Amino acid sequence: MDSQPISDADAGRLTWFEKTWQGFCRLVVRVFYRRFEVVGRENLPAGQGTILCANHVNALADAVVLQAATTKAIRPLARSGLFDNPVLKPILGLIGAVPIYRRGDPGADVSNNKDTFSRCYELLAEGETLIIFPEGQSHDVPRLMTLKTGAARLALETTRVTGRQPALIPVGLTFPEKGQFRSSVLVQFGKPIEFAHSGEEADEQRVIELTERIRKGLEALTLNAESWEEVNLITRLERFFAFRHGKYRQRNLQQRLRAQQRLIDAQRLLREYEPDRVRALMIQLKQFEKICRYCGVKDYQLNIEYKPTLIVLYILRAIWMTLVVFPVVMWGVINSYLPYQLTKRLAGNFAKGTNQSDTANMVLGLLFFSIFWLLQSYLVYHYFGLMWMTLYILTLIASSVVALMVRGELRRIRENARVFLLFLRRRDLKTYLRQKRQELEQELARMVRIANRLSHH
Incomplete structure (x- = not known):
């Protein structure tokens, strides 16, 4: 995990509550998650207002994980309804959260967003860091939802009003086993998104273009599968490949995510151009996994040499x-x-x-x-x-x-x-399972070569 400590400059600007809150968030994350990896923290600028644009897949836990991953106090933009909660309201006030009034929320007056944006301009001009979730709400789908334009508008208006351009940082949050205690979480801070644009573009066009850049930045840092069935398949394939090379336990979460992203692209090409081979491969993989489950054998145990x-x-x-x-x-x-x-x-x-x-x-x-x-x-x-x-x-x-x-x-x-006792009694079983896995590996290698050729056409 990236373990960059809080800088003296950052620490000096934190209030006692912000320091306590950061420590609390890190403690909660360390207890709840077995693996907590942070990548790209060096992309966060020093002394510049920053807007963190993160995907939103885990409700309030997303903000806790982000605060645990950053070295600065962060100000979340939270829906106004949360400020009506008697427990959350004082905490949101102490950490400097800013309310967002959304159409459709009960009792929300969207005209109050004028004050919200004014407050955001002030914070960004002072070099503060804001979190905004451009998808608008937390969700259960394994891909990015349609992005709202609020993050792009905030960035452009802050530049116009204050004369200071904030850094716009995409942040990918990945929870490989979401909902499980002692699971894993990966936080990836991407490169700042460029604001460059043609001076002749209308304001609305600039907002749309910048929102599209935010979307591309987030897509590069998230899995974006079509369904949870696809996520399950890709996870199994990635684990199978990693075990094949004996590197599964050595891979960090970022390496696993990148491998899964490549597999998603490959399997989509193959489903389009080689659907029969894909179906046959899936049947072969399911049969191998079924035999392993019946015998109570996990893939990595086939690599163990009992010396x-x-x-x-x-x-x-x-x-x-x-x-x-x-x-x-x-x-x-x-x-x-x-x-x-x-x-x-x-x-x-x-x-x-x-x-x-x-x-x-x-x-x-x-x-x-x-x-x-x-x-x-x-x-x-x-x-x-x-x-x-x-x-x-x-x-x-x-x-x-x-x-x-x-x-x-x-x-x-x-x-x-x-x-171990099973393989001691049934020496032929280990040989048989290894042979079946080798057949799968050979077919997977052929499929990878086909996908590589298709991707270059």
């Missing part, structure tokens, strides 16, 4: 995990079981779609864990005193961190042990 040294190391690791790490994890699980289950079960009721799942989990998790951990700490203090409460809190935090770090590790140890 004596590896087996000894594996046994030692299993003993260490079972005797030392597992008891620590169990202490964290016992103390966190109730708030975790409440969050897990109730989040689905509050989220109206997968684009709201992360937000619901973050909000409910923060609420339930705070309540239960404070109550548990108070009970220890009440019955055993201050020293035991302090010790309890320290062990609670430590065991919870360890539980997050090794989440799923014990399950993987059991799976790998079972597969």
Whole structure:
């Protein structure tokens, strides 16, 4: 992950609440996501007003992730209805959020947007950073929605009113396993979008042209599949290719996204010009995956060579995990079981779609864990005193961190042990699966060569 620290200049301009808010956002993101990668932070200018134009796929979680990824205080442009929420209103005020009044929102008066834009001009002239989601609303589709023109109008009007051109930065937010706890998130800051235009163009034409440049900038940083079925297929193909070369675990999220973008372009060409071969390949891939699922074998396990040294190391690791790490994890699980289950079960009721799942989990998790951990700490203090409460809190935090770090590790140890014993009993099975995978690899390689030829025609 890009881990560029906050610069002295940025840190000096932050208020106490902004520093606290940034730390809080980073903590939430670190807890909720197993992998958090930031790319292109060097594209954010210093000392210049900046408009971050991001795709909007995860409701309020998008703003939290963006703040965790940036080194400056950011001012989100949020729909006016959020300011009516008694919980969100004071937070939005403290972080300097600016209300946007949209047609169709209950009680929204779009004439108030005049004051909104005036406030934005002031902030950008002062070198502040704004977030705007040009799609207008959060959504569940795996591609960009039609962009509104507000970001382009804001950039052009700021230049006209203040005489200072803000930086217009596209930001791609990618959640490969959206809605899953301890999943991944990739934040990509693109290159600033050029404002260059013909002086003879009408204002409206300039807005349309700049909006189109924003769209192209965002498309380069996002997956843009036609359907979730296509996303599932492309993810499987990308993983298959990566395992073939033994590089899946070494690839970062940006490399995976770029590989998936290339695969989307290739499979669209092939579906148009070689539909029969594509269908045959998909049948072959599904059959291979079906056999692997039936046997309980994952693709990466076919690459493992069970040498004596590896087996000894594996046994030692299993003993260490079972005797030392597992008891620590169990202490964290016992103390966190109730708030975790409440969050897990109730989040689905509050989220109206997968684009709201992360937000619901973050909000409910923060609420339930705070309540239960404070109550548990108070009970220890009440019955055993201050020293035991302090010790309890320290062990609670430590065991919870360890539980997050090794989440799923014990399950993987059991799976790998079972597969090892399976291959020990059925030596022919591993050979058979490798042969089937090799046949798939050869056909995939032929399809890639065909797609490359088609792309150059």
